[in-house]
Amino acid sequence: MSDSQPNAPQSLYAAQEPIFPRRVSGPFRNLKWVLMAITLGIYYVTPWIRWDRGESLPDQAVLLDLANRRFFFFWIEIWPHEFYFVAGLLVMAGLGLFLFTSALGRVWCGYACPQTVWTDLFILVERWIEGDRNARLRLHRQKKWDVRKLRLRLTKWITWALIAVATGGAWVFYFTDAPTLLVDLFTLNAHPIAYTTIGVLTGTTFFFGGFAREQICIYACPWPRIQAAMMDEDTLTVGYRGWRGEPRKNSAEVKAGAEMGDCVDCMACVNVCPMGIDIRDGQQMECITCALCIDACDDVMAKLGKPRGLIDYMALTDEQREREGKTPKPVWQHVLRPRTILYTVLWSAVGIGLVFALFIRSDLDITVAPVRNPIYVTLSDGTIRNTYEVRIRNMQHDEREFVLSVKGDPAIVLSLEGLEGNVVSVPADEMRLQRLYLVAPPGSAPARDARSEVRIWLEDRESGARSYKDTVFNGRGE
Incomplete structure (x- = not known):
């Protein structure tokens, strides 16, 4: 389909044109x-x-x-x-x-x-x-x-x-x-x-x-x-002061006798752009705000004896004010506004929260998972036993011994599978999985009740640091 046909489909992809940015200083x-x-x-x-x-x-x-x-x-x-x-x-x-x-x-x-x-x-x-x-x-x-x-x-x-x-x-x-x-x-x-x-x-x-x-x-x-x-009319971004630069040299207006603007159409801003765009055409999606066009234009303006800033960081509100002959807002008024203040407060809150969590975190970590199948076992003498999978993470760089204990009804007794006593040794920077039993004698309140709240405590024998997890002891529910 030829270009002369009005309904010709527009390509969604433009073929790449090689871009060779010129060196610039500034x-x-x-x-x-x-x-x-x-x-x-x-x-x-x-x-x-x-x-x-x-x-x-x-x-x-x-x-x-x-x-x-x-x-x-x-x-x-x-x-x-x-x-x-x-x-x-x-x-x-x-x-x-x-x-x-x-x-x-x-x-x-x-x-x-x-x-x-x-x-x-x-x-x-x-x-x-x-x-x-x-x-x-x-x-x-x-x-x-x-x-x-x-x-x-x-x-x-x-x-x-x-x-x-x-x-x-x-x-x-x-x-x-x-x-x-x-x-x-x-x-x-x-x-x-x-x-x-x-x-x-x-x-x-x-x-x-x-x-x-x-x-x-x-x-x-x-x-x-x-x-x-993320942007609004007060966002500072690279822009062209067209009201100062236009009409350009060799434009139809200048040829008709109009006074020429500051832009001499030297193409320096285009030649240094790594994206190959012309900032004088207005804001464009391709612009990455690298400001190299500002350096190039300021260099040309200095050689011509004209003030810098034909291309500069500016906001849409500045354009409106300058066109009306008013002084643009100071930079701090563009930066400090409700949107940026809100982002700063949220950013700071998350950062303070992370620092606080970092300082209060414990070097001990314990997880307690009750074994649900079955939820309890009745032994030959009527004792009720619950089984738990306990994971102990030693975050220290040397081997530590940890003492496990239970807090709740005094009738509940703690024991560890494969170990005598209630002391567990965990290698440096590792996690150990240990099976733990809680038993309640026949006739005791935990054995009769359906659920009893208990707390499993973990204590580092060397440092004395402690940590705990809450869980439940399941009884007959009589």
Whole structure:
């Protein structure tokens, strides 16, 4: 169907057009360099930070120990039954994303998103090897593959591949002792899952950062479509002061004699944009608010002797006020408003709750599960016995002995299967399953009643720390 037909179906996918961002310098570009160095440094260095955890555990500060279902973060140790800490951190991350988006638009996408960080790194490598924008354009448009083009492309791809391998390799170090795994990887003694993970992450990093780039942000990432719900007319985001810049040079209005605006249509803002968009066309889903167009435009304005800010962080309310000749609101009034304050309060509340839970948590953990089949057993002398499965988790780094006792009706007596007395030994950083019996003599109140409330106490013989679980003792119900 030809383009002249009015009812021609519109394609939902636009073919990728190669984008070669030009190098730019300025405060926002410098901020991106700093954040890229910090985030990459944290990612690559963190698994190698050592932390003394005793003889039975790896001396790694940050470790996702999936084999033993534990998470170590410096002095904090999270066990499976404490997953609410991880859930709380995820909630805080979500609220933080909502907060920053509400205040400053897609600053996460523009400065700290892994896709953005690695894409910036890949573009930096590309610029070092092939040259700045014009040189890369000429190389792209060169149809003939001569020795020079092949050398430049292979050098670039090999460098990208090395970065991608380092990215995948760094990720697997978070899941086991990093020095040990490094040796195993080079001696081919590592688990196949480690090699598979490195391979997958190497391939995705190489493709996403080198070739897909803006396509991931536009088509694969859902956040551009969600962000609008987090923003309002007071959100600060990158915008163009069209009332100051228009009409542009060579426009029909200027040719007709109108006074030209500040925009000289130099295309500097477009040439530095990693998404290849023109911010002068208004707010667009593709814009990641990286602010590189601000640096480029401010540089041109400085050369022309005109004030900066033709492209700047601004809100829709600022546009309306400036068009009316009023002074825009100060930045703090955009940042401190009911929506952002609400997000901050919720974020802080979750954080304070997690810190409070971290300080009051016990190093002892006990679970008591009654055996329901049968709910009780009548012994030959008429004694009623209930059976329980008790799980004792020793969260200390040395073996401990724990004393079990029962609190309730004095007639109820506690005993442990396979042990004499009521003392259980649990190895360091392990959980022990112990069968426990509660018995009530014939004729006693617990034996006659259908249900009696009891409390199972657990005490660390060394530290004196105690913990308990409430359960029930089932009798005949006479």
